[in-house]
Amino acid sequence: MSDSEWRTHNPAGSRRVVVTKQLPGARWLQILTQADCEVAVCASTEILSAEEIGAAIGDRCAGAIGQLTEPWGEALFATLKAAGGRAYSNYAVGYNNVDVEVASKHGICVGNTPGVLTETTAEMAVALTFAAARRVAEADVFMRGGEYRGWLPKLFLGERLTGRTVGVIGAGRIGAAYARMMVEGLKMDLIYFDPYPNQALEEFIAAYSVFLQGRGEGPVSCRRTDSVEEVLQTADVVSLHPALDETTHHLMNAQRFSLMKENAILVNASRGPVVDEAALVEHCRQHPDFRVGLDVFEDEPEMKPGLAELANVVIVPHIASATSWTREGMAILAASNVAAVLSGFAAWGENQEVEPFLGDDPPKAAPSIVNAEAVGMARYSG
Numbered sequence: 064m065s066d067s068e069w070r071t072h073n074p075a076g077s078r079r080v081v082v083t084k085q086l087p088g089a090r091w092l093q094i095l096t097q098a099d100c101e102v103a104v105c106a107s108t109e110i111l112s113a114e115e116i117g118a119a120i121g122d123r124c125a126g127a128i129g130q131l132t133e134p135w136g137e138a139l140f141a142t143l144k145a146a147g148g149r150a151y152s153n154y155a156v157g158y159n160n161v162d163v164e165v166a167s168k169h170g171i172c173v174g175n176t177p178g179v180l181t182e183t184t185a186e187m188a189v190a191l192t193f194a195a196a197r198r199v200a201e202a203d204v205f206m207r208g209g210e211y212r213g214w215l216p217k218l219f220l221g222e223r224l225t226g227r228t229v230g231v232i233g234a235g236r237i238g239a240a241y242a243r244m245m246v247e248g249l250k251m252d253l254i255y256f257d258p259y260p261n262q263a264l265e266e267f268i269a270a271y272s273v274f275l276q277g278r279g280e281g282p283v284s285c286r287r288t289d290s291v292e293e294v295l296q297t298a299d300v301v302s303l304h305p306a307l308d309e310t311t312h313h314l315m316n317a318q319r320f321s322l323m324k325e326n327a328i329l330v331n332a333s334r335g336p337v338v339d340e341a342a343l344v345e346h347c348r349q350h351p352d353f354r355v356g357l358d359v360f361e362d363e364p365e366m367k368p369g370l371a372e373l374a375n376v377v378i379v380p381h382i383a384s385a386t387s388w389t390r391e392g393m394a395i396l397a398a399s400n401v402a403a404v405l406s407g408f409a410a411w412g413e414n415q416e417v418e419p420f421l422g423d424d425p426p427k428a429a430p431s432i433v434n435a436e437a438v439g440m441a442r443y444s445g
C-alpha cells in the first residue's frame with residue numbers, strides 16, 4: 064500500500080486517527096475533525112493486512128476505525144498503544160475480528176455500531192428467504208439466457224411461506240427483527256433458539272395473535288426452545304443470527320442439515336463460519352429441493368468449491384447492511400465512539416438505543432463501547 068493511497072483531512076488536528084477505508088456520508092468526518100482529529104483515510108478498496116495498517120498507525124495515532132476484514136489482535140493493538148492510541152472502533156456491529164481481551168489489556172476502548180443495522184440486515188435476510196423460496200436468481204439467469212419460451216404450469220415451482228413455520232437461531236436485535244417481519248408479514252408461526260428469552264418479541268407475537276383472532280383470522284404462535292435441533296426439525300425456514308464465537312463456529316454441520324426438512328430454506332446473514340460450508344455444498348447437491356440464501360461465507364471472499372455452481376443457493380457478497388442510511392449511520396457511530404473516547408466522555412448505556420447520536424444534538428458520550436467496564440470507562444448518566 065503506497066503512501067499516496069492515504070488521504071489526510073484536517074492536518075492541523077492534534078489527535079491523529081487512522082481510518083482504514085473510505086466511509087459513506089460526510090458527518091463522520093465532521094465528528095472527528097470537530098474533536099480536533101487529523102484523519103488519515105485509506106482510499107484503496109484492497110483489504111489491508113495487519114502490516115499495512117500497522118505502518119499507517121506509525122508512531123503517532125490516538126485512535127482508529129477498522130473493518131471486519133482486518134485482524135485487530137495483539138500486533139495491531141500493541142502498535143496502536145505504542146503510538147499513544149486509546150480508542151478503536153470496528154465499522155460493524157459484529158466484532159469477531161477483534162480480540163477485545165487484548166485491546167482491554169492495552170487499555171484501548173473498543174467500539175462497534177449496533178442499532179443502525181437491525182432492520183436493514185433483517186430485510187436482506189427476508190430478501191434472501193424469498194429469493195430462495197421462489198427461485199428468483201435461477202429464474203433471472205434463465206430469462207437472461209433467452210430460455211423463456213412462454214408460461215408453463217410447472218415452470219420454477221417454489222415454496223409458499225404464508226402460514227408455515229419460521230425458525231430463528233439467535234433472537235437478538237437482528238434475529239428478532241427478522242422474526243417479526245416474517246410473522247407479521249406472512250402470519251408464520253415462530254420457533255426460536257436463544258439462550259435468553261426475548262420477551263419483547265414474545266409479547267409482540269402474542270399481541271399480534273390476539274389482533275388476528277379479533278379479525279376472525281387464525282392465531283400465530285411463538286415458542287422458544289433449548290434445542291437447535293428442534294428448530295431445525297420443525298421449521299420450514301431457518302434463519303441464522305448468532306454472534307460468531309467458539310460456541311457457534313460450524314453450528315450448522317452435516318448432522319444438523321440432515322435434521323432439516325427436504326424442502327426447507329436456510330438463510331445466513333450472520334457470519335460465514337457459523338455454517339460448515341463444505342457440508343452445506345454436499346447437502347445441497349443431495350437435496351435439490353433444499354434452498355439456501357447466503358450473505359456471508361466461511362472464507363470470505365472465497366467460496367467453498369462447488370457452491371457457486373449450485374442452482375438451489377442464492378448468494379450475495381456480505382451486503383446485508385448495505386443501504387446508504389445504515390452505512391452512513393455506522394460511520395457516524397464509529398466516529399462518535401473514537402471521538403468520544405479521545406474527548407474523555409463516558410460510554411452510553413449498554414443496549415441503549417443509539418438514535419440520539421444520529422441527530423443534530425448528540426449526547427456527549429460514546430455510543431457503543433463493548434469493553435467499557437474492562438477499561439474502567441464510566442457509563443453516561445446524563
Ligand code: DGY
Pocket residue numbers: 131154155156157158180333383384
Ligand atoms: C456487521 O456489522 O457485523 C455486518 O456484518 C456488516 O455490516
